[in-house]
Amino acid sequence: MNFAIVATFAYGILSIIGGIIGYIQVKSKVSLISGTISGLILVISAFLQLQRQGFALALAAVITGILVIVFAIRLQKTRKFMPAGLMTGLGITTLIIILSQLFVK
16 A cells, blocks of 8 residues: 555545534534545545556545645635644645655556
């Protein structure tokens, strides 16, 4: 198992948990829905990577890239590290790992 799979799975789980926390704290249905959908796509992508599906790594890169942009915009607006700064930083790290695996093959 490579590190891109672990990073994709972990970021997906964090996205799901973050969406749930956003809903619990501020009743944000958008956080719940977007966090759950994007997190599930990332978790499924990680499992597909385990099955050697070629498109799964690219799918993970696209979803992670979208999340990085969304959280970076939110960080710029709120100037709060939690959760936008944390998810931006972790997303960039995950994206670097995924892209290095995608282009180093």
